[in-house]
Amino acid sequence: MTDRPDSNDAANSMWGGRFAAGPDAIMEAINASIGFDRRLYAQDIRGSRAHAAMLAAQGIISDTDAEAIREGLLTVLSEIEAGNFPFRTALEDIHMNVEARLKEIIGEPAGRLHTGRSRNDQVATDFRLWVRDQCDAAIEGLQALIRACLGQAEAGADWVMPGFTHLQTAQPVTWGHHMMAYVEMFGRDLSRFRDARARMNESPLGAAALAGTGYPIDRQATARDLGFDRPMANSLDAVSDRDFALEFLSCASICAVHLSRLSEELVIWSSAQFRFVSMSDKWSTGSSIMPQKRNPDAAELIRAKIGRILGGTVALFTVMKGLPLAYSKDMQEDKEQVFDAADNLLLSLAAMSGMITDLTANRDRLEGAASAGFSTATDLADWLVRELGLPFRDAHHVTGSLVAMAETRGIDLPDLTLEDMRSVHDGITQDVFGVLGVHNSVASRQSYGGTAPDQVRAQIARWKETLA
Numbered sequence: 001m002t003d004r005p006d007s008n009d010a011a012n013s014m015w016g017g018r019f020a021a022g023p024d025a026i027m028e029a030i031n032a033s034i035g036f037d038r039r040l041y042a043q044d045i046r047g048s049r050a051h052a053a054m055l056a057a058q059g060i061i062s063d064t065d066a067e068a069i070r071e072g073l074l075t076v077l078s079e080i081e082a083g084n085f086p087f088r089t090a091l092e093d094i095h096m097n098v099e100a101r102l103k104e105i106i107g108e109p110a111g112r113l114h115t116g117r118s119r120n121d122q123v124a125t126d127f128r129l130w131v132r133d134q135c136d137a138a139i140e141g142l143q144a145l146i147r148a149c150l151g152q153a154e155a156g157a158d159w160v161m162p163g164f165t166h167l168q169t170a171q172p173v174t175w176g177h178h179m180m181a182y183v184e185m186f187g188r189d190l191s192r193f194r195d196a197r198a199r200m201n202e203s204p205l206g207a208a209a210l211a212g213t214g215y216p217i218d219r220q221a222t223a224r225d226l227g228f229d230r231p232m233a234n235s236l237d238a239v240s241d242r243d244f245a246l247e248f249l250s251c252a253s254i255c256a257v258h259l260s261r262l263s264e265e266l267v268i269w270s271s272a273q274f275r276f277v278s279m280s281d282k283w284s285t286g287s288s289i290m291p292q293k294r295n296p297d298a299a300e301l302i303r304a305k306i307g308r309i310l311g312g313t314v315a316l317f318t319v320m321k322g323l324p325l326a327y328s329k330d331m332q333e334d335k336e337q338v339f340d341a342a343d344n345l346l347l348s349l350a351a352m353s354g355m356i357t358d359l360t361a362n363r364d365r366l367e368g369a370a371s372a373g374f375s376t377a378t379d380l381a382d383w384l385v386r387e388l389g390l391p392f393r394d395a396h397h398v399t400g401s402l403v404a405m406a407e408t409r410g411i412d413l414p415d416l417t418l419e420d421m422r423s424v425h426d427g428i429t430q431d432v433f434g435v436l437g438v439h440n441s442v443a444s445r446q447s448y449g450g451t452a453p454d455q456v457r458a459q460i461a462r463w464k465e466t467l468a
């Protein structure tokens with residue numbers, strides 16, 4: 001059983017003019033959003049201050065009233081920040097809680113604040129401001145993470161390691177190249193948040209309930225005051241779309257997928273079987289029963305966060321589909337998903353930055369693993385094409401026979417003798433051994449975007465310039 005709030009016989013003072021009695025206690029419970037939308041208090045007060053200043057500048061309310069409202073809102077803000085604001089469920093949401101408290105503090109002028117606006121444009125404005133701040137925080141978090149990955153890439157630009165496909169050794173790559181792959185992913189995440197921010201940066205304030213207002217308001221002025229680029233051009237759209245929140249969640253979901261994949265690699269790499277990396281004590285936990293354990297809990301938790309972030313994304317898409325214009329109360333269900341996704345994304349970005357910064361890559365283990373598993377078989381095939389003029393398919397076949405020979409004997413490709421090689425193809429010369437080493441292999445991959453240390457260093461330099 002949930003707690004039933006005390007039933008409220010008094011009609012709501014904000015909209016109860018035509019109501020004889022208050023709502024049923026359960027109605028109040030399902031209707032209220034103050035339990036979560038109190039997180040919008042700073043944006044709500046900022047929006048109200050901008051609105052009141054504009055109303056006075058336009059001669060819609062007096063300067064004296066505007067000044068009283070301004071002072072009163074600052075008092076409300078400090079009460080909330082000091083933790084002694086009397087939040088009331090009967091007042092539904094943050095907008096009515098703030099306004100009712102303003103009335104208790106300044107009296108009659110408080111009633112003039114809501115001239116020429118509605119909770120519909122008010123909530124759309126507050127929420128846009130909040131999500132805009134989260135985009136800024138995500139951008140900052142991603143920049144820090146990219147810097148951490150660049151630090152790793154720079155230290156190990158020429159450290160060889162196995163590159164995988166199907167998690168089977170494929171071709172040698174460098175540690176720097178692998179780290180830079182994540183820099184590219186997080187870089188696209190960064191630009192997605194920037195794009196989303198730019199698109200959402202228009203003001204709904206002044207759209208009023210849905211149709212605009214007859215008061216001579218100045219929407220350009222409030223938009224400017226709130227740091228928006230311009231007012232939204234259609235009042236119905238302004239109060240009723242939440243695509244900015246969907247876009248934020250979509251960006252967050254894609255970023256969380258990238259974080260999850262990197263987490264998975266950290267989990268695999270830090271295992272006793274791989275030992276490619278060791279995680280710092282700061283980012284590991286022990287086991288209460290197995291003293292040898294160092295568990296990568298933070299990586300595992302970040303790996304899991306995509307579940308709730310994508311869950312919230314699907315939830316809001318589902319809430320919004322099929323809603324007729326303009327506002328419907330369904331849209332009150334937009335906030336918790338976004339709050340939760342933003343909190344968990346920012347926490348994950350911060351934790352991943354810390355883990356990557358403090359991570360020690362084990363160069364010897366990486367290099368040892370790089371040469372195992374016939375990782376230079378492709379280099380051998382390429383050599384046969386280049387030096388002996390074989391068609392690639394034939395070269396593939398010759399190399400396959402040599403791999404099989406080495407595998408049967410339990411040795412690596414460079415351990416075969418020239419006679420072994422020539423028994424499969426008599427054109428092979430001593431020169432072939434030059435391409436069988438993993439360092440030669442990575443150094444030869446000079447194509448743009450390839451794993452050669454020179455290429456990797458060029459990409460690191462480009463990114464450092466981009467971030468500066």
Ligand code: ARG
Pocket residue numbers: 033037092093119120123327329331332333
């Ligand atoms: N608490 C509401 C929300 O979050 C505010 C807007 C209410 N508007 C209304 N017409 N009932 O969506």
